[in-house]
Amino acid sequence: MRLSGAARAALGAGAVAVCTLGGTLALAEYMQRGLVSRPSSLAAVKSPQNSLVGQGQHLFLMNCAHCHGDDATGDEGPDLHGLRKTDARLSAIINNGIKGEMPRFNQKLSDSDVQALIAFLNSLE
Numbered sequence: 579m580r581l582s583g584a585a586r587a588a589l590g591a592g593a594v595a596v597c598t599l600g601g602t603l604a605l606a607e608y609m610q611r612g613l614v615s616r617p618s619s620l621a622a623v624k625s626p627q628n629s630l631v632g633q634g635q636h637l638f639l640m641n642c643a644h645c646h647g648d649d650a651t652g653d654e655g656p657d658l659h660g661l662r663k664t665d666a667r668l669s670a671i672i673n674n675g676i677k678g679e680m681p682r683f684n685q686k687l688s689d690s691d692v693q694a695l696i697a698f699l700n701s702l703e
Contacts, residue, residue: 630693630694630697631694631697631698631701633691633694633697633698634694634695634696634697634698634699634701635698637687637691637694637695637698638650638695638698638699641683641686641687641695642655642695645680646658650699650702655679655680658699658702659702659703660702660703661699661700661702665696665700668695668696668699669692669693669696672687672692672695672696673687673692
């Protein structure tokens, strides 16, 4: 069976469309899994040169971002921008957790780690 030029062009265009759609969907899934580096909106950090804030940001990404989002705007956990809690209260929450909502980190993080996390949280606007 021979296809006309128009039929071949239509089939070719359809094949390209299917491949493009498949590639787009695969890329979307890839990005949703976090396998592609996404720009973070953590630009709200007031002084990125501050090593304590930078250390806190690293600790946040390693320990907190899976619930509070990479940009701390919330996901399973709440948005952490503009917190109105004292450093002592933040320390207590991080160390002791919130029953049924947030795990305790007192066995995982040192006091200096907690202070770095608090510095980072306080830097968010």
